[in-house]
Amino acid sequence: MEAWMEQLPELAMAYGLKIVMALVIFIVGRWISKLLRKVVEAVMTKRHVEKTAVSFIGAMVSVLIMAVTLVAVLAQLGVQTASLVAVLGAAGLAVGLALQGSLSNFAAGVLLVVFRPCKAGDYVEAAGVAGVVEEISIFSTTLVTPDNKKIIAPNAAVMSSVIVNYSAKETRRVDLVIGVSYDADLRQTREVLAKTVEACEYVLKTPAPIIEVSQLADSSVNFVVRPWVNSGDYWKAHFQLMTNIKLALDEAGIGIPYPQLDLHVQQMPARSPAEHQ
Missing domain, CATH: 3.30.70.100 (Alpha-Beta Plaits)
Known part of the structure; x- marks a missing residue:
């Protein structure tokens, strides 16, 4: 007991410093995540990106920064993070393969809201359909056709096709x-x-x-x-x-021609009874 009490100051100095550094890393990482989220949301709001997309992408940025921060905190505390990162990577790969279609639509949705080849209210032709853009969400784009049909097209199909924007110019x-x-x-x-x-x-x-x-x-x-x-x-x-x-x-008496067919009927000469035999 006395030996352990004698080592306590040394242990406190060694591990206390690590705990303090881990807390500092956590606080700084959290501050950075909040700051980046505000910056990303402000930039996207200034570009008139849909509110749902703004909040979703801002949250994704915040979660990504916090994940990196937690790994750094564990490493500072002496936890072996190599195996943890490997497990998380494998889990992420499995989830990515399972949600491949959804992730491609998500990526295309991000490109649509960032580069803005079209926006709500534009009349466009994309993914084999034409109509007024009603909404661009994270996974799909909603179009309304001139005869008032609602068409929901996956963002991947929209982004991979030729987009003809009839409203882009005045x-x-x-x-x-x-x-x-x-x-x-x-x-x-x-x-x-x-x-x-x-x-x-x-x-x-x-x-x-x-x-x-x-x-x-x-x-x-x-x-x-x-x-x-x-x-x-x-x-x-x-x-x-x-x-x-x-x-x-x-x-003005100016004629407009149209396709027409002239049919000429020619009467054949009558045949004699002998010719019928």
């Missing part, structure tokens, strides 16, 4: 092809098309619309009509232009 070009008869006066036709485009309330003055002959087709002379409109007015401008161009061409 303006869009309406591309129309108008075919007229070969008998039509091309100068008159171009003038009619130009006046119709100019009269459309949705067409922008700048950039100037393009109206030119693009092709001498089999049965028509094809004009390209390419005005610029605000992205939100695309379909309204498209429908109005198609209607007004048809009415204007009819009023």
